[in-house]
Amino acid sequence: MxxxxxxxxxxxxxxxxxxxxxxxxxFLIWFIRLVRKNNDYYTTIPGPxxxxxxxxxxxxxxxxxxxxxxxxxxxxxxxxxxxxxRKLIVASDYKILKCVLSSxxxxxxxxxxxxxxxxxxxxxxxxxxxxxxxxRKIITPAFHFQILKQFIEVFESGGNRFIQKLQKEVGKKSIxxxxxxxxxxxxxxxxxxxxxxxxxxxxxxSDYVRSVKAMCKVTMERPFHILEMNDVTxxxxxxxxxxxKSLNILHNQTNSVISKRRQKLQNKTKAITVTNAxxxxxxxxxxxxxxxxxxxDLLLQATVDGRPLTQEEIREEVDxxxxxxxxxxxxAISFAFYCLANNADVQANAYEEQIALFGDNKxxxxxxxxxQNMKYLELVIKETLRLYPPVPIFARKTSEPVQYENIFxxxxxxxxxxxxxxxxxxxxxxxxxxxxxxxxEIVDGKLPYAYIPFSAGPRNCIGQKFAILEMxxxxxxxxxxxxxxxxxxxxxxxLTAESVLKSENGVKIALNSRN
Numbered sequence: 001m002x003x004x005x006x007x008x009x010x011x012x013x014x015x016x017x018x019x020x021x022x023x024x025x026x027f028l029i030w031f032i033r034l035v036r037k038n039n040d041y042y043t044t045i046p047g048p049x050x051x052x053x054x055x056x057x058x059x060x061x062x063x064x065x066x067x068x069x070x071x072x073x074x075x076x077x078x079x080x081x082x083x084x085x086r087k088l089i090v091a092s093d094y095k096i097l098k099c100v101l102s103s104x105x106x107x108x109x110x111x112x113x114x115x116x117x118x119x120x121x122x123x124x125x126x127x128x129x130x131x132x133x134x135x136r137k138i139i140t141p142a143f144h145f146q147i148l149k150q151f152i153e154v155f156e157s158g159g160n161r162f163i164q165k166l167q168k169e170v171g172k173k174s175i176x177x178x179x180x181x182x183x184x185x186x187x188x189x190x191x192x193x194x195x196x197x198x199x200x201x202x203x204x205x206s207d208y209v210r211s212v213k214a215m216c217k218v219t220m221e222r223p224f225h226i227l228e229m230n231d232v233t234x235x236x237x238x239x240x241x242x243x244x245k246s247l248n249i250l251h252n253q254t255n256s257v258i259s260k261r262r263q264k265l266q267n268k269t270k271a272i273t274v275t276n277a278x279x280x281x282x283x284x285x286x287x288x289x290x291x292x293x294x295x296x297d298l299l300l301q302a303t304v305d306g307r308p309l310t311q312e313e314i315r316e317e318v319d320x321x322x323x324x325x326x327x328x329x330x331x332a333i334s335f336a337f338y339c340l341a342n343n344a345d346v347q348a349n350a351y352e353e354q355i356a357l358f359g360d361n362k363x364x365x366x367x368x369x370x371x372q373n374m375k376y377l378e379l380v381i382k383e384t385l386r387l388y389p390p391v392p393i394f395a396r397k398t399s400e401p402v403q404y405e406n407i408f409x410x411x412x413x414x415x416x417x418x419x420x421x422x423x424x425x426x427x428x429x430x431x432x433x434x435x436x437x438x439x440x441e442i443v444d445g446k447l448p449y450a451y452i453p454f455s456a457g458p459r460n461c462i463g464q465k466f467a468i469l470e471m472x473x474x475x476x477x478x479x480x481x482x483x484x485x486x487x488x489x490x491x492x493x494x495l496t497a498e499s500v501l502k503s504e505n506g507v508k509i510a511l512n513s514r515n
């Protein structure tokens with residue numbers, strides 16, 4: 001009996017070994033074919049030498065500034081290996097950026113944007129194809145200058161709370177300005193997007209504020225952790241439960257606001273029909289009881305294919321606006337403060353412009369026209385965005401083959417647009433490491449794809465005018481109230497690309513009150 005049993009065991013082991021051998025052979029054949037297929041179109045693209053199996057992932061993950069170093073070394077177009085199979089193209093060469101960004105066919109985002117979908121769904125940032133085109137068309141009117149004028153009051157209100165918070169920081173040798181700016185932009189975007197005040201600057205521990213911070217952190221970390229980058233293994237991690245808890249709070253808040261606003265719209269519409277059918281009153285004011293409208297109000301009135309947007313579609317777009325208009329603007333404003341604090345001559349010129357517009361009034365009633373007249377401050381903002389683009393690298397995925405000079409890129413390849421790289425390329429910007437706002441006085445616009453802080457082409461940032469106005473409002477208010485100085489001891493920022501460009505060691509400055 002025992003001999004028969006052992007024979008059966010040995011037979012099962014032999015069968016298992018055969019199955020394992022066949023499976024391994026099939027995998028190796030598939031792997032080799034995949035590598036060869038990937039290499040077919042990469043052979044003409046240069047790049048740093050990869051390590052066996054690991055590729056370039058160890059160097060890219062551990063060395064600061066390595067992407068920019070390779071951009072200079074390989075003339076703005078190179079490949080990097082992320083492990084044994086996956087490769088990426090990184091581009092900061094003007095010609096290929098123009099080829100990709102101007103295309104009406106290369107519009108889809110890369111797989112990395114999928115990590116945002118649990119929060120943003122398929123809103124304007126993450127959607128592709130037909131849905132993106134339709135929603136872009138209906139949302140574009142929301143950023144007409146006549147609509148943007150209505151947000152100035154929101155910018156000013158949030159900015160006033162920001163100044164009030166900073167009064168307590170005057171005289172300190174060093175403060176990290178980023179956390180203050182981040183809460184200010186969160187206040188502004190909530191009121192602009194949903195028409196509600198969350199008072200983040202004085203209640204930064206609220207469930208909603210903490211959930212926004214948590215989701216930004218989770219979406220930043222997922223691409224860099226093996227268990228988190230895969231949806232199958234993601235539920236095994238702590239961030240999975242943090243994400244679920246945060247999304248429950250964020251989506252419930254947005255859905256609640258949408259439902260209340262929708263009901264208010266329906267009630268007002270009935271009232272108009274019954275009592276004011278022939279009135280010549282302003283529809284915007286009648287429907288919502290005020291001239292100023294939140295982004296949500298415009299979505300509630302929008303239609304696609306002749307139908308109103310669904311609750312989910314509206315929530316996705318509102319959440320997208322919240323995400324895109326929060327951290328990115330905070331990053332830009334913080335770096336602008338750092339540049340002004342460390343360039344006294346530029347700060348003096350920017351402050352003189354404020355004096356010319358408002359005299360000694362630190363808190364004037366700023367209008368849309370006033371913000372438009374801040375020409376020098378606009379140069380400061382442009383130069384800040386050149387040196388510190390909030391989104392330093394973004395990706396597109398080819399939906400069809402692309403021919404670029406002698407290089408053929410097939411369908412399904414990820415091309416990383418390295419905005420930070422082209423912004424600091426001496427071929428396009430003289431003395432690229434120098435902070436010099438005056439350089440934008442002579443920019444003639446002949447190279448529109450060399451300066452892309454808001455991307456470019458058909459899929460450029462729809463909210464860039466909104467962002468510039470918010471930056472002008474906040475920075476000008478800061479200049480009128482405080483003199484910005486370098487932190488003590490000397491502080492040098494250490495750049496890192498998270499969800500947006502940030503400084504690992506903070507953005508530190510010092511503040512003195514203006515006399």
